Amino acid sequence: MQVIVHYPKEEAAQHELSARVAQCHADAVIRYIREQPWSREQKLALIDLILNVKSK
Template identity: 45%
Template sequence: MGVIMHYPTTPEKQEELSKKVAAVHAQTVMEQIKAMPCPVEQKAELIEAIKRIHQQRDGA
């Protein structure tokens, strides 16, 4: 099976693709957290920890 990839060629299209990939990744993470067999409070703490790590990494 062969797969052909067509990457965006302009900076604008590359930015758009990056945003879409990030949105899908975030949605997947949220779905995985929701499916975890732990209390809602622990899920909220996990989400907050992820946000803190992301903000630290980005220098926000």
């Protein structure tokens, strides 16, 4: 599958696109974690791990 993206030329629009893509990715990660048959503690441990890696 090929996807063609026409990036915005204005800086403000580029920032908005970046924020929307980040939100979409975060929603997908959250949905994936919620669908797993893991315990609540395992899910929270994974979320903590993700946040710790991101903050470095």
